[in-house]
Amino acid sequence: MGTKAGVLLAFITVMALMGFVLMTASDDKALAPDPSNQPLVALGRIVYASQCARCHGANLEGEADWQARRPDGTLPAPPHDASGHTWHHPDSLLLAITRDGAAAHAPPGVKTAMPGFAGTLNEREIAAVIAFIKSTWPAEIRARQARTTAQAARTP
Numbered sequence: 203m204g205t206k207a208g209v210l211l212a213f214i215t216v217m218a219l220m221g222f223v224l225m226t227a228s229d230d231k232a233l234a235p236d237p238s239n240q241p242l243v244a245l246g247r248i249v250y251a252s253q254c255a256r257c258h259g260a261n262l263e264g265e266a267d268w269q270a271r272r273p274d275g276t277l278p279a280p281p282h283d284a285s286g287h288t289w290h291h292p293d294s295l296l297l298a299i300t301r302d303g304a305a306a307h308a309p310p311g312v313k314t315a316m317p318g319f320a321g322t323l324n325e326r327e328i329a330a331v332i333a334f335i336k337s338t339w340p341a342e343i344r345a346r347q348a349r350t351t352a353q354a355a356r357t358p
Contacts, residue, residue: 235293235332246334249327258282275313282335289347292354300328
């Protein structure tokens with residue numbers, strides 16, 4: 203198979219998968235970043251690869267020295283795997299940071315390069331990315347993050 207045919211086949215496969223995911227995911231479940239919702243996780247894997255991997259790494263590993271500030275005061279993109287701090291935050295904050303950008307939710311004076319994706323991704327796609335990220339964490343970390351999410355939901 204030639205290169206053009208291979209690229210076309212890959213494109214058709216991805217589009218078919220995205221269509222299947224969008225048709226089979228219910229609206230109610232799609233907004234909850236549920237790592238057990240396989241169609242949502244599949245969509246999240248695709249969206250993560252196209253929108254997030256360039257900064258956060260193809261394997262969710264983040265940028266090198268992600269805890270050391272750059273000369274401009276920003277931090278490199280953190281990992282989203284179990285070695286990072288993403289799982290320390292409730293779903294509501296992870297969704298908001300992805301939608302609005304980190305600056306909208308950072309303490310005063312903290313500089314960040316994390317953009318908001320509200321104009322690029324819809325709510326389902328944002329939830330899908332978080333579901334995909336969560337699906338890669340070990341069960342113990344998923345359980346801890348679920349408790350953090352539940353606690354945040356109970357806090358006014």
